[in-house]
Amino acid sequence: MNINWFPGHMKKTRELLKEQLKLIDVVFELLDARIPFSSKNPEINEIIANKPRVVILNKADLADDDITNSWINYYKNNGVSAIPVNTITGKGLKQVLQTGEEVVKEKMQALKRKGRRERAVRIMMVGIPNVGKSSMINRLAGKKSAQTGDKPGVTKGKQWIRLKGNLELLDTPGILWPKFEDQEVALKLAFTGAIKDQIMDIETLALKLIEHISLQHSDLIEERYSLGNIGESPLETMELVAKNRGCIIKGGEIDYTRTANIILDEYRSGKIGRISLEKPCDIKK
Ligand SMILES: Nc1nc2c(ncn2[C@@H]2O[C@H](COP(=O)(O)OP(=O)(O)OP(=O)(O)O)[C@@H](O)[C@H]2O)c(=O)[nH]1
DSSP, X not given: OOSOOOHHHHXXXXXXXXXXXXXXSXXXXXXXXXXXXXXXXXXXXXXXXXXXXXXXXXXXXXXXXXXXXXXXXXXXHTTXXXXXXXXXXXXXXXXXXXXXXXXXXXXXXXXXXXXXXXXXXXXXXXXSTTSSHHHHHHHHHTTTOEEOOXXXXXXXXXXXXXXXXXXXXXXXXXXXXXXXXXXXXXXHHHHHTSSOSOSSOHHHHHHHHHHHHHHHHHHHHHHHTTOSSOOSSHHHHHHHHHHHHTOEEGGGEEOHXXXXXXXXXXXXXXXXXXXXXOOGGGOOO
């Protein structure tokens, strides 16, 4: 894990976040569209309590559209708006901001009725490492962004970024921890690159990924690496990929490390295809 989470650290993060959330009207919860369940913080509901939130299914460009739609419906059935986004191109961000304003409309109107001065809607981005928080903040801030200065009660140095409409975004995201004690979750986080340090050696990780992808998308592997058919086992498939890519070392032996890196890189960048690794119906209740 690239962050050394331990109970003390988690407790401190949780308390700090709860403190910051007092200033926030809407939480933007970023998830990886390929693994919305595994990229979720296990305590998020308790942390944000009753705050309105918008779920952002980021990296939607790397996920399967049909499965992303089933996640959107899943969230809708639970009373939450989930929006697919590609932060690199900005696709979906307009809808995110509109939804952000909508979910607090009533609250803001109620404040106005009480005679409070009108103010911007304050947003905070939260999510696990590598889910795209900084990229999204930068994208939203753009060139035209104006920083609106420190607000009391927020850790020194934090700034508010003025966005389109009547919105303000905290420039520092809340970094949350994933449910890393669950092996299946850890594996999916490693596949997508959310866990940088190896939870297992890279060759085994690539073999597990081949196994996962082969279950429903063997055609994508066959196409990408020009294989007539995938192998009978993940190892055989890996060897076929190695031959296709010329990953052979002296003496004709297969360079498993290089092959594993190619497979993982090409999955992570979407080159093998848009492959989601979990569906709402997979969630263990
Ligand atoms: N394909 C794709 N890549 C994305 C998207 N959003 C972010 N990325 C990439 O994901 C990687 C991680 O993005 P960051 O913005 O650094 O993520 P972060 O959540 O701020 O990460 P931490 O600083 O570790 O907490 C970068 O390589 C981004 O370019 C997206 O919508 N699509």
